[in-house]
Amino acid sequence: xxxxxxxxxxxxxxxxxxxxxxxxxxxxxxxxxxxxxxxxxxxxxxxxxxxxxxxxxxxxxxxxxxxxxxxxxxxxxxxxxxxxxxxxxxxxxxxxxxxxxxxxxxxxxxxxxxxxxxxxxxxxxxxxxxxxxxxxxxx
Numbered sequence: 001x002x003x004x005x006x007x008x009x010x011x012x013x014x015x016x017x018x019x020x021x022x023x024x025x026x027x028x029x030x031x032x033x034x035x036x037x038x039x040x041x042x043x044x045x046x047x048x049x050x051x052x053x054x055x056x057x058x059x060x061x062x063x064x065x066x067x068x069x070x071x072x073x074x075x076x077x078x079x080x081x082x083x084x085x086x087x088x089x090x091x092x093x094x095x096x097x098x099x100x101x102x103x104x105x106x107x108x109x110x111x112x113x114x115x116x117x118x119x120x121x122x123x124x125x126x127x128x129x130x131x132x133x134x135x136x137x138x139x
Contacts, residue, residue: 030079034115037075037088038123047124048074048116059106059132068116068124071098075117079127080110106132 003011034043048068056062066074066089076086089100104112113127 030077030084030113033075033077033085034113034125037115037117041121041123043115043123043125045125047118048114048126050112050114050126050128052112052128052130054129055131055133056106058134059108060134061103062106062130062132063101063103064112065099065101066114066116067097067099068118069098070119071116071124072119073117074098074100075115076104077113077115078104078106078110079113081105081107086112106130108132 051065073090077084091098109131
């Protein structure tokens, strides 16, 4: 089968259109997970610390640390991953600190989002953009 130049441009344009579609869907998935975690409550900016590298050479193992004084649980999301949920860390009354360290996988350059549920029922949010040079989810 031989494609004309016009057909090649049409196929290429359609491919670009399809490639651009998942991003709003992923943003919606992040918002849906935050709403499920907070029950639709208002979320304040700040009050939670998220430590992540500015540039990650390899997206397979990106070290992060989250902490919030007085947090009962912390939700971590990777906004650009096919499955944005990274994990939820729960802290009981006997926890010395509300702090967690882990390594996560990032598909590419994206925002890492952390939402904390405080002991008083309020919510705090922060995010950090991590530039990934080699993607970790098959990229």
